[in-house]
Amino acid sequence: MNYTLRIAQEQDISVLKKIISESTRELSKRHYSEEQIELALESALGVDTQLIKDKTYFCIEDQDEIIACGGWSYRTTLFGNDNEKSRNATQLDPESQAAKVRAFFVKPQYARQGLGSMLMKKCESEAIKLGYSKLELMATLPGVKLYEKHGFSGRGSVEYQLSDEVTITFVPMYKQI
Template sequence: MIRLATFNDVPTLQQLIAESVRGLSRGYYTEAQIESAIKYIFGVDSQLVIDGTYYVVERDGVIAACGGWSKRNTLFGGDQHKEVEDPLLDPSTDAARIRAFFVHPNFARQGIGRQLITACEDAARSNGFTVMELGATLPGVPLYEVMGYMAVERIDAQLPDGEVLGIVRMRKEFSSV
């Protein structure tokens, strides 16, 4: 079941995000990069909760995944990564963002991510957007490619402790059919 996330979900989501990153990023990032990213980048973006564009997926009463879309400028990162106000995007000229997608390792590769991305794309389309962008972690790239996203550029996110996290900016244009 997909539903909108609430502020009551945030403690559970922060735990899920850390478990997702630790469980699914091995082999793509070093342990130091993983821990640094959890501390400095990955987390809930409360603006998505406020905007009503952040979702959770529940399986048997357990939150198995979270993710959303945004009509704001930030490409990636939770509250701890943002320093300024996040301005609204213009659907006629800007791409909506796929944001803060995390699946608990126990629920990975069961179609949950695909289901959640589709829900976000549908919502963004219904809000007038024709293009989506995202900042993918390396373990997420294969899923996004299967969903029709194309790599645009590699971003080396410099973290405050000196670690560098590779992120791939990806883009998808909706067909006008």
């Protein structure tokens, strides 16, 4: 396949939201309940426009159709979309802090074709260019295998509160680069 990787633009947001919803609903259903998925799409998963403004979020296209997205950040926020309450745009110090790998999603029919790896290589090289030697991320359960393949290791799991009654399991992961 001849895929093209490019920086995401503001005009891509509506398509990105659709891909994120499709990807999460289809590729997470073996790991999470429908209720967890729907609540996660409200805050924990989705488009963070700060990444688009920072030009650290990428799209992969197949003949001008966006089929995957993902990025990294030099800011404090580890995960979440624009509705996430704990967002923090403070810039990180590459000497002492880890860059954040953020929001990887692939259209279900393109899953397991190397697109996540393509995004990871791009994010890692961009972080290195800015002086980072560590990466961290908050993985969904379906994403753990991809991140392990790229040298990340997990340190247990966390239960993230989605509502008063519902949590979702995430895995914090780290890597020296």
